[in-house]
Amino acid sequence: MKDEEYLLKVENLGVSFSQYTQGLKKTRLQVITDLCVELRAGEILAVVGSSGSGKSLLAHAVLGILPENAEETGSIFFEGRKLSQRDKEALRGKEIALIPQSVNFLDPLQKVGDQILSGTGGTSGPGQKRRRRTEQAEALLARYGLEPGVARYFPHQLSGGMARKVLLQTALAADCRAIIADEPTPGLDPDSLAEVLRDFRAAAAEGRGILMITHDINAALQIADRIAIFYAGTTFEIAASSDFAGDGAALRHPYTRALLQALPDRGFTPIPGSQPLPGELPEGCLFCGRCPQQTEECAGRRPMFRDLRGGKVRCIHAT
Amino acid sequence: MNGSMGNNGLGKFLAGRLFKLITLLVAVSLITFILMKLSPIDPVTAYVGADSRVGAEQRELIAQQWGLDRPPAEQFLSWFSSLLSGDWGQSIIYRRPVLSVIGEKFLASLAVMAAAWALSGVIGFSLGVLSGVKEGKLTDKLIRGYCHVLISTPTFWLGILFVMVFAVWLGWFPVALSVPIGVLAEDVTMMDKLSHLVLPVLTLSVINIAGICMHTREKTVEVLRSDYVLFAKARGENRRQIVRSHVLRNVSLPAITLQFLSFSELFGGAVFVEQVFSYPGLGQAAVQAGLRGDVPLLMGITIISLLFVYTGNTAADLLYRAVDPRIRERYAR
Numbered sequence: 001m002k003d004e005e006y007l008l009k010v011e012n013l014g015v016s017f018s019q020y021t022q023g024l025k026k027t028r029l030q031v032i033t034d035l036c037v038e039l040r041a042g043e044i045l046a047v048v049g050s051s052g053s054g055k056s057l058l059a060h061a062v063l064g065i066l067p068e069n070a071e072e073t074g075s076i077f078f079e080g081r082k083l084s085q086r087d088k089e090a091l092r093g094k095e096i097a098l099i100p101q102s103v104n105f106l107d108p109l110q111k112v113g114d115q116i117l118s119g120t121g122g123t124s125g126p127g128q129k130r131r132r133r134t135e136q137a138e139a140l141l142a143r144y145g146l147e148p149g150v151a152r153y154f155p156h157q158l159s160g161g162m163a164r165k166v167l168l169q170t171a172l173a174a175d176c177r178a179i180i181a182d183e184p185t186p187g188l189d190p191d192s193l194a195e196v197l198r199d200f201r202a203a204a205a206e207g208r209g210i211l212m213i214t215h216d217i218n219a220a221l222q223i224a225d226r227i228a229i230f231y232a233g234t235t236f237e238i239a240a241s242s243d244f245a246g247d248g249a250a251l252r253h254p255y256t257r258a259l260l261q262a263l264p265d266r267g268f269t270p271i272p273g274s275q276p277l278p279g280e281l282p283e284g285c286l287f288c289g290r291c292p293q294q295t296e297e298c299a300g301r302r303p304m305f306r307d308l309r310g311g312k313v314r315c316i317h318a319t
Numbered sequence: 320m321n322g323s324m325g326n327n328g329l330g331k332f333l334a335g336r337l338f339k340l341i342t343l344l345v346a347v348s349l350i351t352f353i354l355m356k357l358s359p360i361d362p363v364t365a366y367v368g369a370d371s372r373v374g375a376e377q378r379e380l381i382a383q384q385w386g387l388d389r390p391p392a393e394q395f396l397s398w399f400s401s402l403l404s405g406d407w408g409q410s411i412i413y414r415r416p417v418l419s420v421i422g423e424k425f426l427a428s429l430a431v432m433a434a435a436w437a438l439s440g441v442i443g444f445s446l447g448v449l450s451g452v453k454e455g456k457l458t459d460k461l462i463r464g465y466c467h468v469l470i471s472t473p474t475f476w477l478g479i480l481f482v483m484v485f486a487v488w489l490g491w492f493p494v495a496l497s498v499p500i501g502v503l504a505e506d507v508t509m510m511d512k513l514s515h516l517v518l519p520v521l522t523l524s525v526i527n528i529a530g531i532c533m534h535t536r537e538k539t540v541e542v543l544r545s546d547y548v549l550f551a552k553a554r555g556e557n558r559r560q561i562v563r564s565h566v567l568r569n570v571s572l573p574a575i576t577l578q579f580l581s582f583s584e585l586f587g588g589a590v591f592v593e594q595v596f597s598y599p600g601l602g603q604a605a606v607q608a609g610l611r612g613d614v615p616l617l618m619g620i621t622i623i624s625l626l627f628v629y630t631g632n633t634a635a636d637l638l639y640r641a642v643d644p645r646i647r648e649r650y651a652r
Contacts, residue, residue: 063553093555105550109568109643118554118564154644170554 007079007209008039008062008096008178014073015057015066015233028071031278032057032233033286035074036305036312039178039209044200046212046220048259049230050275055213056101058230059180063098064088078178097171099181103163106155113137113151116169140169144199161192168199179203180211185219197223217259226311229256232275232286235305238312252313254291285315293317332640336633344625348402351621352395355614362387365612366411398618408615412607417619420604425623428593428600430516432585435523440578443528447535448570452562454540462532469529474588478522478595485518492517495597519596523588527581534577538570545569575638582631586624 015032032054039045049055060066062076064085076083078091092098106115116137138148144165150158158166164184171179181200185193200223204210214220220227221244229237236253243250248260258271273290282288284299291298297316305314363381367373382388386397398408407417450462486494493499493515498507542548542565551561590602597603601620608617 065549065552089555091555092553098550098553100546100550100553102546105546107547107551107565107569108645109572110564118551118556156645174554 005040006038006077007041008211009077010035010037010058010062010074011077012036012074013058013061013076015054015061016071016073017067018069018071027279029278030233030281032061033281034234034302034305035230036235037211037228037238039211041177041209042204042207043225044204044210044212044223046214046224046227047230048214048217048220048227050215052232052275052277053230054233055215055230056182057233059098059182059211059213062088062180063092063096065092093174093176095176096178096180097174097176099167099171099179099184101183103155103158103167105167106163108155110154111151112153112155112158112166113141115155116140116151116166116173118170137173140173141166144169145195160187161189161195164188164192164196165199168196168203172203176208178209178211180213182213183215184212185214185216193219217263229253229259231255232281233278234286234314235312236287236314240311243311250309252308252311252318253287253315254293254317255287258290287315329640332636336636340626340629343629344622345399347621347625348399348618349395351618352391352398355617356391358612360612362411362612362614402622407619410608410616410619411613412611412616413613417615420616421601421619421623424599424601424604427598428589428602431519431523431592431598431600432589434516434520435527435588436578436581436585438520439524439527440531440574442524443531444535444571444574446528447532447574448539448562448566450532450536451539451543451570452558452566454543459536463536466529466533469526470533472526474522474526474591475595477526478519478592481518481522482595485521515598519592519598522595523585523592526588527585530581530584531574531578535570535574538573539566542566542569572639572642575642576635579631579635579638583628586627 013032013035014030016028016030019027019029021027035054035058037045037047037058047055047058057066057070061072064083066072076088078087078095081087083091088096106112110118113134114137117133134151137151141148141150146162146165150162150166155163155166168181168184171181184196184200188196197219200210200212212220212224217227221241224241226238226240227244228235229239237251237256239251239256243252244260247266248257251257251260261267262270271290271292276282276286276289282299284301285291285294285303288294288299293315295317303314303316305312308318362385363378366381367378379388386394401408405418407421409415410417410420413420446462450459453459482494485491498504498515499511543561548561548565551565556564586602589600590605592598593600593602594606601623604616605620605624607613608620
């Protein structure tokens with residue numbers, strides 16, 4: 001597949017933070033290393049990883065909203081064009097939208113309707129225009145099964161499921177090509193979850209690309225076309241959802257298989273150890289120390305991210 | 320969230336406030352009364368002054384006339400009950416009813432305090448937002464430096480400095496008092512009154528700016544680091560839009576509250592400022608009443624200032640309810 005056919009492509013992304021440790025000594029903390037991921041139009045790509053694996057930072061890097069003490073390396077492409085910080089500022093909210101983690105990302109003192117349309121000008125302004133915009137917000141709410149009155153709610157009045165829908169609508173109102181959803185599923189009951197996932201599928205069916213960041217591998221398997229596995233700030237594997245079927249024989253990376261086998265309905269056997277902290281990363285493969293297939297060669301250098309059986313993997317032993 | 324529920328909440332809120340006010344009023348009156356009883360100033364001596372022709376017998380008669388020979392508890396009860404019936408007693412130094420003295424002085428002070436309050440609020444808030452938005456930049460450092468200097472500046476010292484610079488050296492404004500000397504009351508113009516107001520107001524507001532400015536700056540920085548501002552950025556809002564639609568509203572709430580809560584400092588500052596500028600307001604009357612043992616006037620001023628500060632606090636809460644939907648709802652439940 002050529003670059004232009006990807007909607008969004010992240011290549012060898014690295015993010016590090018400068019930090020003051022022990023008084024005035026400044027150190028760099030590498031949080032994301034060699035992260036690669038591609039999103040196609042019309043698909044849902046789930047980015048799965050435990051907390052601290054750099055999932056949210058990926059979203060922030062794409063949108064150019066990393067904190068000031070962060071340094072970014074690598075490249076991010078949108079529709080084949082390499083993005084500069086200025087490009088990101090021009091694209092965000094218009095072509096690339098973020099669906100944030102929680103209702104805390106909404107202004108507590110602004111009405112929901114105004115916030116849904118904020119990227120497109122809001123419902124403020126003089127008479128007729130204002131009314132038209134209010135109608136637009138209400139129409140959008142109605143489309144996702146919410147009462148028009150919700151437009152006049154304040155964020156704290158929304159229930160968990162309503163909040164998810166409103167957050168989704170903030171992205172849909174702007175008619176973006178790519179949507180990055182940061183943890184859209186936690187805290188939802190099964191019904192609301194199914195509904196949210198259905199909404200996502202509908203949004204993808206309209207030709208959008210959706211990057212869903214989650215730590216919930218079950219939710220990812222339910223909805224995503226492809227799944228990217230994150231570990232310690234890098235991508236270990238990108239696989240089609242179907243590769244996860246059964247005992248995961250079609251999977252490529254030992255960590256992905258371990259992840260699958262740790263699920264309650266697939267054996268419930270966790271692997272020992274924990275993800276290394278930034279600053280304590282091993283020299284070689286980041287999975288060193290926990291990997292059942294580890295050899296001497298693994299500890300020596302970091303494996304490349306390579307194509308394998310229609311997916312991608314970062315492991316020298318994968319076949 | 321409907322209207323009637325909101326009104327119920329408001330009624331409950333105001334009733335609670337009124338009850339608190341009454342208990343506070345009783346407590347403060349009692350404490351002031353005890354303090355005055357314990358103070359070394361003898362009201363009779365303070366009344367007759369250094370006049371040695373008043374003998375011990377006559378002193379006793381005066382004390383008897385005022386009821387000073389009766390037990391303190393009885394004195395307090397009789398004073399408090401007449402207070403409730405609207406008779407606040409006779410001011411000893413002004414020889415007029417306390418209420419009329421307070422009314423006149425309070426109006427004069429109110430002009431100074433209201434102007435200083437509005438001025439310091441608007442300027443302090445604007446500077447605070449500017450400083451917070453420019454966090455770490457030169458503008459921020461200058462504004463913060465200005466605030467730190469002001470916070471550590473005594474009010475009376477600043478007042479004297481202003482008198483020296485603006486009244487004595489530059490001669491722009493009068494040195495003291497609220498009206499020109501040697502001019503008949505009916506010949507005093509509005510301009511005269513205003514020009515006498517300028518320096519006291521300036522002193523009082525310059526001091527009060529620092530507090531509101533520093534507070535607003537902290538809140539602004541906090542809001543700019545919030546998740547919802549990050550999300551606003553992610554949605555393509557630029558800095559100006561973010562300040563206008565998120566920062567101003569979220570910061571103005573605490574700022575307004577703080578400004579109403581500052582009534583007590585305002586009143587305290589007014590006492591100093593009126594003293595420095597010999598401005599005949601309530602603050603100066605309080606100092607005079609204290610120094611010359613004018614118990615009825617001092618008690619009256621205590622109660623009025625209590626009402627004043629309490630009104631400020633209640634106004635802050637009411638405004639919070641009006642502007643913040645989350646708080647409005649808490650009372651309605």
